[in-house]
Amino acid sequence: MKTSLTTVSLAALLASSLLACAAEEDALETPQPGASSSSGGTVDPQTLECTQKPQGRTYVDFGGVDLATTRINENIGVNRGRIKPYAVLAGEYTRVLGAAPASLAAQAGSFDVPAPRYFEEPRATGVGISAMYGVSFEGALIVAKAGGKYAAAPDATTAPAECAAFLGKAFSRTPDTQEIDNCATFATTKLAKETNPQRKWAYVFANVLTSTGFLTY
C-alpha cells in the first residue's frame, strides 16, 4: 500500500493493445504480444519523509526494545492510498456512472474478497485490475451510448472538457492540468483504430476508472 513511489506505465501497452480492437461491438480484445511498459519519473525522497520528527512517548517491550523504533520515516498524508475493496465497487461505479455494470456481480473471484468475520487488505493484482477494466468499459460504454454528446468522436475541444468533468467525478476532486492533458491526449491521439465514437469515449472513461484516482481511497 505504499503510495506514489513506483509506477509502471501501462500506457504503451494500452496504445499497442488498441491495434487489436475488435470490430465487434461492446467487446474488448486481447492485446498484441510484445506490449511494453515504461517507468514514470522520480520522486524526491525528502518530500515523503518526516523531516522534523516530533518527540513522542517511549514504549518499551519486556526485552527493553523501544517499539517506536519500528516506525517508518514518512510524512503525514503521503502514504494514504488503499485499494478499494470489491464490496464497495458497485457503489463507487454507481456514484460515477449512475449504475453498477452488470458484469461486476460475477467478478468477485477476481478480487481478494475476505471470508466472513475476517479481514484482508485488498491488493492491486493484475487479475483484479484486468477485471476492473472489463467492467469499467462495459459501464462506460452504456454511459457513452446514452449521451448524445458522445455521438461524435473526442476532439481537441470536447476531449479536455469531458475528461475534466469525468476525472473530477471519478476522483472526487478537481483534476490538475496534466491529468486532463493526458486524458485528452489519449482520447484524441491513441484511439485511431477505433472507429466507433462511443467506443472511443468508453475507452477514455474506462481508463479513468482503472486509474489510482478511482481505485484507491
Added chain:
Amino acid sequence: MARALRDPSRARERVAQALPPHGSLSSFHAPDACAGTFAALACALQLRRFVNLRRIAPLLVLLAAGAVALRGRSAKADDPDPKGRSERCATRLSITLLGKSADAALLASAKPEDSIDSMLTSPAFYDRFASFVNAQSNGAPAASPLQDPVYFLARHMIEQRKPWRDLYIGAYNVRAAADGKSLDIIEDANGLGYFRTAPWMVRYAGNESEGVRISAAYHMIHDTTGFQVPASVAKPGEDRTATGRKADACKNCHYDSWFALDKAAAVLSRKKVAADGTVSFDPTSITATALLNKNLASDKDLVTTLVSSEAWKFTQCRMVFNFLYGRPENQCEAPLFDQCVAALEKDGTINAALAVVVKDASFCQ
C-alpha cells in the same frame, strides 16, 4: 508540528519541478499525478477469453509489477475544492469504518466528519472492526462461526463499550447460539478473555509430544504485545522434546528470552488427546514459572502481566492505525499515536482510542 510537514502541496511543487515535460503518454505516470495516474488497460482483455491465463500471462506480469501507484491527495485549510474534499472524506470514512461506499447523504455532506460518531456505533462498524481484530489474532479465517471466539468477543467489547483489556483477561466464555450460526458471549468467573474458550484452546493446542501448549503461549504473547517470532521447522530426526528445545539452537526462544515459550507454556494446562481423538486440557500439570520479571502461577497471571505492559498499549494503538490507515503509524504521526494511547488509558475502550485517530483532521487530509 511544523506546517511544512503537513502541507504536501509544497512537496508536490518540488516534485513537479523535477519532472520531465509532460503532455505525452510517457509522462502519464509522473509522480505528481500519481493519485490520478492511469493504470489503464485499454482494449486489453476480451472477457470471454479472460479465463485463458496463459495467453495473458505477460500482461498479468506487467500489471502485477506496477499497475498501481498510490498516492493520497491532501486538502489544505484553504482547499479550493471543498466539495471534492468532502466527498473524498466521505468515501474514506465510509469504506474504512463500514466497508461500504458512501451513501448519497454522506457524499453530499459538507462535513462528513460529523457522521463519525454514528458510524462508530453501527453494526457494520462492529463487524468490520471485529473482523479486523480477528484477522490480527488468527492467521487464517475459521471454517465455522463456532470456531471464531475472537471475532464474537471482540465484537461484544466494541458493541458494549467494554474495557478492551477484557478481550484478553475478562471473565467471559462463549457458547454456540441457538441458531448454531454464531457464538453467544456469557459471563464466566473462570473466563480469561478468549484464551480459555474451547475453540481457541483447541485451535492453538499445538502438537508438542507431551501436550505442552507452546503454540498457545506464543499466541498469548503475540496477541497482547504484537511480538512475533517465526516458528522453526523441524529437521528429520531432530529432537523436538523439552530436552531438544534446551539445545543451544533452541533454548533462547524456549527458555532464556523474555518471551521464553516453554516457561510461558508451563503455566498453561496441557493438551490431552483421548483414544477417540477428543482433545481435553489437564490443569494439574501447571507449574509456576519466573517470567516477565514476575513469578507466574497461571495463564491468568501471564496474560494479566502482558496486558498491563506498555507493549500492550502500543500494540492496540498500532492495530488502530493499521485498521484506519492500512499501515502502522509513521514517525510524524507519533503525537497522534500518543493521543490514542492516552485515550485507551483513560477510557479503557478501544472505541475511544479509535475515535481519537479517526477524528483527527489528518485522517481526511
